Amino acid sequence: MTDTSFTSEAALKRLKKRRGKEWRFRIWGRAAIGFALAALAWLLISIVGTGYTAFQQNFMTLEFELSESVLAPDGTRDPEKLRGANYRRIVQTTMYELFPEVTDRKAKQELFGLTSASGATNKLRQMVYNNPELIGQTINVTVPASDQIDQLLKGYIKRDTDESRRKVSDQQIAWADTLKERGVIKKKFNRILFMNPDSRDPELAGIASAVIGSVMILVVAFVLAFPIGVGAAIYLDEFAPKNKFTDFIEININNLAAVPSIVFGLLGLAVFLNFMGMPRSIPLVGGMVLALRVFPTITIATRSALQGVSPSIVDGALSLGASHTQAVFQQKLPLAGPGILTGSIIGMAQALGETAPLLMIGMVAFVTEVPNSITEPATALPVQIFLWSDSAERAWAERTSAAIIVLLVVLITMNGFAIWLRNRLEQRR
């Protein structure tokens, strides 16, 4: 016999059990969310912690005497000839003059190592090439300090480690400190990181070519994947006959979205490079490969957006004598628009983060020039991160994290834009 009264002892016991179940579920939910937030916070703190210092860098403002006897002993002002002049000698002279008391050859070499050798010579070469009239003058130029000095002054190279175990000598530390006091070395905003392409020297390496490459890849991927993805979705949803064959296609598109991206890279390597003979490392091929990667995502998002539109709207249009195509394109598609755009932006954000397929088609190349078109070699932001993370020197770790921060900011911006766009378009209904 069961007691059905709500206040009986058995009923209260059941109630307590039910409440307990709910309470445990809430605790689990909070624990799960707490865990997710902690993981996110950990990721952000560790990346921002190592990366934020890279947005500033130590530069030296030095006086260079561009003496004619060194650069143009034959008196030439031909820019092409001046390219090959001995700028290293100019930089050396300037560096030695900072501490005239140094005479020992090895010590002189260490002194020269305070500045970024190729940074300074390249800069002088470029300036003279642009304006040969500078020869014979003495000019003030700001050049990056060497990566070791930069790391030392940022505190990453510990002064209390044994001299034999660090790349900066005690003498160099003393010079760097003196120069800092004299105001020769100053920390400034790191334009190099954003304006330069990749380089062998960490203090000269930047993400410019990777960012431009990524933008080109995304544009190509979007231009290809958006019309194909949306078109396929509209056709499958609205016009295709419902039979075994279209079911099969549907399953395959859903599977395609879950295929590991490296497989698309191999496909691109086999089809675009080997079969069609397109060049390696170019954004055009990268974009084509990522278009394959993203189009199933766009198709799936579009189909779910189309299915979310109330069928009564299409019925209304049809009942007025609109053709099926008119009903779909004039009434249904505009309503599905926000969902389609959101899905596409999230798809593009995925594409921005893709690394593996780009490695397969050779976008992992060391590119020291900013690409001007989609058929010039380039690299992409995530690939650049991969490349830098592989390098040993301390300065690369900092730059890797800085590049990751830039990538994350772009991703957050894209996803935020998707949410904003959806809310805005939905309000207009």
Next chain:
Amino acid sequence: MTETIKTKFTCRDVRVHYGDFEALHGIDIDIPDRGVTAFIGPSGCGKSTFLRTFNRMNDTIDGCRVSGKILMDGEDIYDKNLDPVLLRAQVGMVFQKPNPFPKSIYDNVAYGPRIHGMTSSRAELDNLVEKSLRRAGLWDEVKDRLKLSGTGLSGGQQQRLVIARAIAVDPEVILMDEPASALDPIATAKLEALIDELKERYCIIIVTHSMAQAARVSDKTAFFYMGDLIEFDNTDKIFTNPGNNRTQDYITGRTG
């Protein structure tokens, strides 16, 4: 009196299948050209399915098949050479849930005329929109906000907007599928008054769950049960002196 009105739809042995399921088992009925014909019957009896055969909206449902003959003014509307798009321009439809397009009130009414290219100038279109809204009894309520979204109107206004949208295409027939089921009593009363006015110009077929509504608005009533047409007669006869026991049971509330 009914004998003087000519017949709009002649239906002979109309059967509708959804896959293997037969939803209507051979309906014979003649729908008069003017006035309101009401379809009543319990849920699932096939009355909405039957209504949707008149503008071939069943064509849009996968696996739905219609057999038998439906003649409109003597012409077979299921003829292979007849484009349902043209049929639907002549047979308008109002649905259970108001479904204005999420566009301005003006664009809602203008949509039909635009796709059929009925007007040649903006002024002509303006006139047609106004005329349609007036006929639907909505003009005075919306004339100052034609640019605002149709979905911002109340339920009753939306339903009248949908009627205006259907009228704008200048149809001969208006099908109504439980048009008042989502409306409150005041909006329902307005809608019924509108139906009363429209029946002078159009052939109206209305599906309703409310027997009181059928009694109020219709001239003829057809009672459907389990996919069969049980009885079809003048409305006052059906409600005062039905010829069939099942009709009697349904209208007095014993079944359905």
